[in-house]
Amino acid sequence: MTAPLASLSPHSLAEIAALAEARKLPPVDSWHPARGGEIDIRIARDGSWYHEGDRIEREALVRLFSTILRRESDGGYVLVTPAEKLAIEVEDAPFVAVEMKSEAEGEARTLAFRLNTGDLVVAGPDHPLALKESREGPLPYLHVRGGLDALVGRAVYYELADLALAEDNSPLGLWSDGAFFALDPEQ
Structure with a gap:
């Protein structure tokens, strides 16, 4: 088993996507x-x-x-x-998204996530982002595989929210890998 990436920052999205695909x-x-x-x-x-x-x-x-x-x-x-x-x-989701990297803007944007287990996931049609209701209100989750989701950690969610607010989409949300993900709990 190879060691997981310590951080996404020194890697391009293409490298991250290739690593995720090769696993x-x-x-x-x-x-x-x-x-x-x-x-x-x-x-x-x-x-x-x-x-x-x-x-x-x-x-x-x-x-x-x-x-x-x-x-x-x-x-x-x-x-x-x-x-x-x-x-x-x-207790909730088996994984937590602890780091995110974004490249490009608008419909060309790609979002990659590093999970607490070292797994790499690129949000897109096969790995959607979604808000789900909980006792604390709507929380963001990323589909990982086979019914397994990752709770998007608070700091990462704030990064997503900042990106979404800057893009000013209606509804509020972000594109990744050709798919749009609404981040507005009202949608």
Whole structure:
């Protein structure tokens, strides 16, 4: 497993998109093991992983687990291998978008995100940004893969809002990779 990027800033969007596209993940959607159960693993709202109440400090282990994470049709989350499927708890979204890079403006804009696990995601038709209602009001999420979303961290959301306000689209929102994403909770 290669080390994740420490920061998006020194890389072009083309490099980031190529890295995101090249990442090979296990085929968890095709694994349907007969053996299942639960494991005391919890992903907190801030993206921290816990095992039996203790925070998992090894980033490489969190990255590894994140590659075998799957969302089930009932909305639950599991860690799955060809031999076993174990249910885990996810407080909100399993990932957090912790950094963003933007290139160009208007319909030509591309937005790339780095997740807390080191994953890279370019917002677009396959990875939409959306506001979803929560107890705290509307919160921004980025679709990562297979029913798995990333909560857009507060600082990153403020960056998105600043860009959207500067562009003055109606409705308020941003383009990325040819798709428009409304960031106005009224829309």
